[in-house]
Amino acid sequence: MRGFSQLSPTERRLLLEVFWARTSARSDLAGRLDFSKSKINAAITDLIGAGLITEIGPRPSSGGRRAEGLRVTLRDGLIAGVDIRATHMDIALLSPDMSVMARHCEPISVRGEPEPLFARLRDVLDLLLRQLGQERERIRMIGIGVPGPVDFESACLATPPLMPLWEGFSPRQALAADFDVPIFVDNDVNILALGTLWHLSRSADDFLVVKVATGIGCGIICRGQVYRGVDGAAGDVGHICIDPNGPVCHCGNVGCVEAMAAAPAIARAGAAAARSGESPRLLELLQAHGALSPEDVGLASREGDPAANAIIRGAGADVGRMLATLVNFFNPSHVFICGGVATIGPAFLASIRQSVYQRSLALSTRHLAIRPIPHPADAGIVGAGVLGFLEAI
Template sequence: MVEQAPRVGSREQGRLLAVLRDEGAQSRVALGERLELPRARLAAELGRLIDEGLVAVGGPAASRGGRRSTLVHLADELRVVGVDVGVTSVTAAVTDGRCEILASDSEECDIRLGPVEVLRRVRALAGRVLERAPGRLVGAGIGLPGPVSFRDGMPVAPPIMPGWDRYPVRDDLGGALGCPVVVDNDVNVMALGERHSGVARSLDDLVFVKIGTGIGCGIVVGGRVYRGVAGTAGDIGHIRLDDFGPPCACGEVGCLEAYFGGAALARDGLTLARTGRSPVLADALAATGVVTARDVGTAAASGDFAAASLVREGGRRLGQVVASLVSFLNPGMVVIGGGVSRMGHALLAEVRSAVYRRSLPLATGNLPIVLSELGDEAGVIGAAWSATDRAFG
């Protein structure tokens, strides 16, 4: 099932594959115009891609008035693996060459088990989904919940991933899967996923804010992930809002993440339950023995005043940081995703209110602030896209 990675021989072949991935099947004429390639050159490059089994030809294209043309498309048997490693779960998907999911599976998995055990599970999960959608594996991508050296394919000093520092994730997975692997931060791949097939489709400048257990953001500038000089760009979870704020998992105090995000909501929700200030959360605690961020969201949606206040207050603080981000970067769209974003419109209203009130009118005039369309799939789709970006490049 697992084969050698294909050879993409030229820059033009890479551009051809990328256009077929992003825009789908098209006629030779349309492809030639799109890439501004002379007919003979296009025929030669396509010939090589067909020989390599990356591209196939078939089916009549819509007529353009002259002779009927033939549609060129990515070979049906191409497969890409996208993996999203969260703090408490792993998800693996198999996609076709256009990054459309053919099979996927997910399981509970604590990141603190360390890289050897977590990657063993990732390999098993990837193997199982590949069995459900067999084909020719051309690449794999994996998103991790911490800072990553994209160049070296490994995490670097991740605060909540004990044992992962500089573990060679790319080489480990690449050896097991027998294909090139790209390793990136989870929010970066989620941003790419929304850009490829979600709400930010084909936008070149966007910011993806993830609110899960922690908070982070992926920055896309000119169609590429912007990583900064040390790969930490977008790390908004540890922006300090107050020098005398609550302690954060990173060892500092007053970080945005210490106020908002899944862990902070669970902590504050537990307090509301114990003190009886939230009857709904007190019931949840009595029934299950714990209070989760999801419980807080459910309580807020059901009209529980104290829980709703927590969500509003968190959204206000998040909005304060997003407003600065908008002033700095003047992005074309802000997408909010991750588990906590399921709190939906109450949260979105607070963020929007803060941004529209605090940022420049010129920067917010045409700025959509929206919820993720892909939800849990953003990460695996973006990881697959990143893998094709490497494989086709």
């Protein structure tokens, strides 16, 4: 069987089109790609022979003869999608249509050395393969998201603020000895953006995915593709300064939006309000749990606690100030909000919207929608799978 490197430009374009469309008919492909029927048929025959696509039977008729459907099969292989976050790791084996075949999620910390975590990742991949009765050879490609800047070409972490012990570490090299397949690594927000692009079926081509969690980052989809910048650092918006007199960030600068509105900042503000007597409800939660989480602050806010509500709204306004700059600069159709902080209550998203619309130019917001990310539960692992497929072929 031919490898991906042996695909002709026509075959590669056709394979990508079938992938994004989920299922396609020959006539549909010819129209979308502006290929002749003979060119399409020859390429399809070659791809079927290579085991990369398969015919799945007649599609529903719209009048006349029913067209034969086509779907990516990758020689009956699987794609591994790995979504590593600051506090948990989500691992899945996916079919080429991004259906989840097996999945495992567990809490982790990225503060320590990366090698033990990747030893665990190898064990989990083997566990998932055993659940499906498959061997390692069935995995055709691996996509990995990590919570830090990535030099995309080398697949190495580059000065990651949340995980300094990962500096120069290559997830690709860590897995290469056990999995002889294409392995690609990207920032976790970029894979969330790819997962969103997949779930939207490419109905939007220019949008932002903003994750507010332990850190704050942004995935940028520009003209239907992830924009990474020259060195892979595009979207590191958490270190945009919104207050030159603000607190010191772990990156060493002051007033970064991450230092003022990410999960640790919300928890600290909640603890301060509890200890000062400003919020009896937060003090009650602090005494019950021993420490406050952003979820605790969100709970108190939803219960009507004024201090907690002010903290949540203040964090949303801070994120909105940063986003207003991006909206004026990029003019996206959508800004999708995700991450643990995004789920703590409606006041957070409402404050983001208010701040963005107040501070952005009218033309930049004319068609702008700010909403939660679609399919948040699997956007990361699906995006990692999409990354693996797109880069491998």
